[in-house]
Amino acid sequence: MNAAPDLLAEVSWECARAGAGSTQAPELGWVIAPVPGTAAQALRDIGDPGALNRTYDADDWWWHCEFTVESAGQHALSIGGVATFYEVLVDDDVVLDECNMFIAHNLDLHLTKGRHTLLVHCRSLQPLLARRRPRPRWKSPDLVHQNLRWVRTSLLGRQIGGVQSPAPVGPWRPITLRHCGHPQLRSSRLRTECADDGSGTVQVVVELLGIDRSADVTVQVGDAEAPLDVAGHQGTVTATGSITLPRVERWWPHTHGTQPLYDVIVTAGSAEFHIGRVGFRTVAVDRSDGAFTLRVNDIPIFARGACWSPTDPVSLCDGDLRRHLETVRDGNHNVIRVSGTGVYPSAGFLDLCDELGLLIWQDCMFAFFDAPDEDDFNATLAEEVRQLLESFGGRPSLAVVCGSSDAEEQAAYLGLPPEKWVAPVAATLIPRLVAEHAPGTPYVSSSPSGSPLPSMVNAGPSHYYGVGAYLQPTTDARRAGVRFASECLCMACPAEPMDSIEGVVAQRRLGHHPAWKALIHRDAQSSWDLEDIREWYTRHLFGLDPIELRRADGSHAAAVARATVATVFEDVLSEWRRPDSSCAGSIVFEGHDVGFGGGIGIVDGHGRPKAPWYVMRRLMEPVAVMLTNEGVNGLAIHIANDGPRSWEGQLRVDLVSDGGHIGESLTLPVQAPVPGTTVDLMTALGEFRDISYIHRFGPPAYDVVAVTLVAPDGSEVSQASFLAGPRLRPVDAHLGLDATARQEEGDCWLLDVSTDRFAQWVHVNVDGWQPDDSWFHLLPGATRTVRLQPRPDVLPGPPRGEVMALNAARSTRIAVAP
Structure with a gap:
C-alpha cells in the first residue's frame, strides 16, 4: 500500500554557517540547500568558489525548513543520518541529540495543526577534537587529527594524502515526517536460510504503526503464506514469525548464474506492505592452508571487482546509481568492496547489487587508526553495526564483513607486537554482532589480515602492491603467491579523450598541473604519487621517457600512459585468473574517479570506462x-x-x-x-x-x-x-586500420574495426557513445565488431569519432555505412 504522505517532501530547506559553539540559528547567510545533502554541496550549488576548499569542521552549520500539519496527532519523524555531532529541534524543542553520522533514528512526535519549524544543528568538530582523550596505542599518519578515532564519522575530507574532498557535514541521508493515522511500516528485519533439501526459510520481524493488535498479520513469499505472531500496544504492533518455501532457486553472482529474488509482502488487516526482496544462497570462505576463497552455494568463486566510495564525495550521493553499477557488472566484476574510508551504502545500492548479481565486501567505517575500547564508544558503535547488518537482512549480495581497513597493517608497520594489532572492537564486538544479526556471514578483522605479517600476501586477504607502488616487475604477481588481493593494481590512468572544453583542458594539464595532480592518489608519507609509479612502468615496459613524450606530443603521451596501465593489468590478472593460480580474488583500488582527469579509478568521473576496465572485462569473462x-x-x-x-x-x-x-x-x-x-x-x-x-x-x-x-x-x-621481443610495437605507417559504423535496430550501432597489419592496443573514441570493447590487439586481416550504446550526453545522428592504435601513425575517422 502507499505510505502516508511525507510532509517534508515539498519543503524548501536552507542552510547557514555559524561560529563554533552557537546556540541559536543565525539570522543571515541562509542559502538554498538540498536534503539529503551536505554543507559543501549547498555552497557548490550556488557557485561559491571556495566551496571545495573550506574547512567545514571549523564551524557550526544549521539547516532549516518549515512545514504544515493538516491533522493534529502522532507523527513519525525519520532521520536517516546526519554528519556528525548534531541536534534536531522541532519548534525550538530538542528532540534528538546524536554523535554518530551512521545511525538512523525514528522519533515519535505529537504535533498540532498548523505551521512548524524543523532545525538541524551540526556542531563544529574542532572543539570536540581538541578535548584531551586517552592516547591510542599508535598514531596514524593518515588522519588530520588523532582524536578522529573517537568520532563516528567518515574519513572523507579528514585524511592526509589521497584525493582531497570536503569533509561531509549535514543531513546526508533523507529526513521524512509522516502522520501516524495511516497504517505504515516502521521497521523490518529479514533473514533467510537455505536447507540441503532445497527449501528456504524467511524469518520476519516487522514493526507496524496504525494497526490494531487484533488484526490478522500474515507474510507472503512467492506462493507461500504464513501467519505472524502479533504483540504490542494499540496503534503499534510487532509481528514476528517465519515462512518456509519447499523449493527455492539459489541466487548466484552474475558471473556464475541467475539472480532469482522473492518479494516479501506483509498483510495486516486490509493494509499490505512490501517489505523487500530476498534471495537464497549460502556463502562461506575456505581458509585452509592460508587460502581465502569465497564459496557461494558451495562452489568456489574467483572474486573480481573494485573498491567503492561515493561517486560524488561532496554530496555523498551516487547520482545515476544504476548506470554506475551496471558498468561494474558489464565489466564482469562480481564483487564490490565498500571501503572503510567512506560511508555505508544506501538501500538503493543494496537493491541493485541483489538485482545485478554483485557480491558486497562490506568494511565497517574504520581505517588506519586504533579504535577505542570504551563503554560509550562501544555502545554507539554497536547500534551502528546493528543497523548496518539489519539493512542487509535477507539480501543475498552480502559476502564478507570486515572490521577495519589498514588498521592491523598500520600497527605492524609501526613496530607493535602482534597481540596489539587488532583493536578489541574488531576482535570481539563486531564479530559478535555479525554472528547475531548476519549469522554465517564470513568475517575478517581487517583488510589486510590473516598472514604472519599484514604486509605479506601469501595467506589471507592482502593489499598487494608489489606490482605498483613497490615497483616490482609484473612477474612478481606469481612469485609473491598472492592468495586474495582485497586491494591491488592501484595506478593512475588518464581518462579516455573527450571532445569538449573539459576534455581539452584536461589534456593540456597532463603531468604536473596542480588541477591534474589533485585527482592523483598519494600516500600520506610518500614523496611520490601513483602517476610517478605508472611512469616507472612506462620506462620498464616500453623503454620510453614519459617526460619527453609529454614535451613532444601530449595526446600520444596519454595514450602510452593508458597502454602502460592496460599492459600491467593484462600481465597480472592473467597470472591470477589462470586455473592453477593460488590466487582466488582481485579487488582493484579504485573503482572510479571523482573528477575528470588522471585518477586511479578504472572508470572516469563521468562514468566512462578507462583502458584497464576493458582489459579486466575480457579477462574476467565467465x-x-x-x-x-x-x-x-x-x-x-x-x-x-x-x-x-x-x-x-x-x-x-x-x-x-x-x-x-x-x-x-x-x-x-x-x-x-x-x-x-x-x-x-x-x-x-x-x-x-x-x-x-x-x-x-x-x-x-x-x-x-x-x-x-x-x-x-x-x-x-x-x-x-x-x-615476442619488445613490448611496444614500432609505429607502422601502413597499418591499414579501418572503422565503419552501421546501425542496428533502435539506438544501437555496430562498429566494425579491421586492420591489414597487427594493431597494438586499438582504442575507440566516440563522444556520446559507450563502446563495449576497446584497448584490444587486432590481428592482420581481422575484424572486430564493437557495440556502441548511446550515453546520456549523445548528440543526434550517427556516431562520430575515431579509432586509434598505439602503433598507428595516425588516427582513423569512423565512416558510416550507407
Missing part, C-alpha cells in the same frame, strides 16, 4: 583464455571456466610474422572443465618453436602469438596475445 610466458618452457594457454558445466569448442593458434601476416595457424579441439584447464603450447605445436623468444638463436620467427577460443557455432569467445 569463459576466458589467457597466455603466460613460462620462459624456457614456452607459452602456456590457460582457459578459465566459471561453469556450471564444461566448455567445449576449438582453440585456434595464430603465429604472426613481421606484423604483416599470419605465418602459421593451428586449430585443435579443446575441453575446459570447471574451473578450467591449461594447455602447453609447445606440446600442442608438436615441435620446437622459440615462441616465447627466450632462446634467441636469431631474430624472432614470430613476433605475435595469438590464441582464440571458438565456440561450436563459429563465434569467437575470447582471445589473448603474446608479443
Whole structure:
C-alpha cells in the first residue's frame, strides 16, 4: 500500500554557517540547500568558489525548513543520518541529540495543526577534537587529527594524502515526517536460510504503526503464506514469525548464474506492505592452508571487482546509481568492496547489487587508526553495526564483513607486537554482532589480515602492491603467491579523450598541473604519487621517457600512459585468473574517479570506462583464455571456466610474422572443465618453436602469438596475445586500420574495426557513445565488431569519432555505412 504522505517532501530547506559553539540559528547567510545533502554541496550549488576548499569542521552549520500539519496527532519523524555531532529541534524543542553520522533514528512526535519549524544543528568538530582523550596505542599518519578515532564519522575530507574532498557535514541521508493515522511500516528485519533439501526459510520481524493488535498479520513469499505472531500496544504492533518455501532457486553472482529474488509482502488487516526482496544462497570462505576463497552455494568463486566510495564525495550521493553499477557488472566484476574510508551504502545500492548479481565486501567505517575500547564508544558503535547488518537482512549480495581497513597493517608497520594489532572492537564486538544479526556471514578483522605479517600476501586477504607502488616487475604477481588481493593494481590512468572544453583542458594539464595532480592518489608519507609509479612502468615496459613524450606530443603521451596501465593489468590478472593460480580474488583500488582527469579509478568521473576496465572485462569473462610466458618452457594457454558445466569448442593458434601476416595457424579441439584447464603450447605445436623468444638463436620467427577460443557455432569467445621481443610495437605507417559504423535496430550501432597489419592496443573514441570493447590487439586481416550504446550526453545522428592504435601513425575517422 502507499505510505502516508511525507510532509517534508515539498519543503524548501536552507542552510547557514555559524561560529563554533552557537546556540541559536543565525539570522543571515541562509542559502538554498538540498536534503539529503551536505554543507559543501549547498555552497557548490550556488557557485561559491571556495566551496571545495573550506574547512567545514571549523564551524557550526544549521539547516532549516518549515512545514504544515493538516491533522493534529502522532507523527513519525525519520532521520536517516546526519554528519556528525548534531541536534534536531522541532519548534525550538530538542528532540534528538546524536554523535554518530551512521545511525538512523525514528522519533515519535505529537504535533498540532498548523505551521512548524524543523532545525538541524551540526556542531563544529574542532572543539570536540581538541578535548584531551586517552592516547591510542599508535598514531596514524593518515588522519588530520588523532582524536578522529573517537568520532563516528567518515574519513572523507579528514585524511592526509589521497584525493582531497570536503569533509561531509549535514543531513546526508533523507529526513521524512509522516502522520501516524495511516497504517505504515516502521521497521523490518529479514533473514533467510537455505536447507540441503532445497527449501528456504524467511524469518520476519516487522514493526507496524496504525494497526490494531487484533488484526490478522500474515507474510507472503512467492506462493507461500504464513501467519505472524502479533504483540504490542494499540496503534503499534510487532509481528514476528517465519515462512518456509519447499523449493527455492539459489541466487548466484552474475558471473556464475541467475539472480532469482522473492518479494516479501506483509498483510495486516486490509493494509499490505512490501517489505523487500530476498534471495537464497549460502556463502562461506575456505581458509585452509592460508587460502581465502569465497564459496557461494558451495562452489568456489574467483572474486573480481573494485573498491567503492561515493561517486560524488561532496554530496555523498551516487547520482545515476544504476548506470554506475551496471558498468561494474558489464565489466564482469562480481564483487564490490565498500571501503572503510567512506560511508555505508544506501538501500538503493543494496537493491541493485541483489538485482545485478554483485557480491558486497562490506568494511565497517574504520581505517588506519586504533579504535577505542570504551563503554560509550562501544555502545554507539554497536547500534551502528546493528543497523548496518539489519539493512542487509535477507539480501543475498552480502559476502564478507570486515572490521577495519589498514588498521592491523598500520600497527605492524609501526613496530607493535602482534597481540596489539587488532583493536578489541574488531576482535570481539563486531564479530559478535555479525554472528547475531548476519549469522554465517564470513568475517575478517581487517583488510589486510590473516598472514604472519599484514604486509605479506601469501595467506589471507592482502593489499598487494608489489606490482605498483613497490615497483616490482609484473612477474612478481606469481612469485609473491598472492592468495586474495582485497586491494591491488592501484595506478593512475588518464581518462579516455573527450571532445569538449573539459576534455581539452584536461589534456593540456597532463603531468604536473596542480588541477591534474589533485585527482592523483598519494600516500600520506610518500614523496611520490601513483602517476610517478605508472611512469616507472612506462620506462620498464616500453623503454620510453614519459617526460619527453609529454614535451613532444601530449595526446600520444596519454595514450602510452593508458597502454602502460592496460599492459600491467593484462600481465597480472592473467597470472591470477589462470586455473592453477593460488590466487582466488582481485579487488582493484579504485573503482572510479571523482573528477575528470588522471585518477586511479578504472572508470572516469563521468562514468566512462578507462583502458584497464576493458582489459579486466575480457579477462574476467565467465569463459576466458589467457597466455603466460613460462620462459624456457614456452607459452602456456590457460582457459578459465566459471561453469556450471564444461566448455567445449576449438582453440585456434595464430603465429604472426613481421606484423604483416599470419605465418602459421593451428586449430585443435579443446575441453575446459570447471574451473578450467591449461594447455602447453609447445606440446600442442608438436615441435620446437622459440615462441616465447627466450632462446634467441636469431631474430624472432614470430613476433605475435595469438590464441582464440571458438565456440561450436563459429563465434569467437575470447582471445589473448603474446608479443615476442619488445613490448611496444614500432609505429607502422601502413597499418591499414579501418572503422565503419552501421546501425542496428533502435539506438544501437555496430562498429566494425579491421586492420591489414597487427594493431597494438586499438582504442575507440566516440563522444556520446559507450563502446563495449576497446584497448584490444587486432590481428592482420581481422575484424572486430564493437557495440556502441548511446550515453546520456549523445548528440543526434550517427556516431562520430575515431579509432586509434598505439602503433598507428595516425588516427582513423569512423565512416558510416550507407
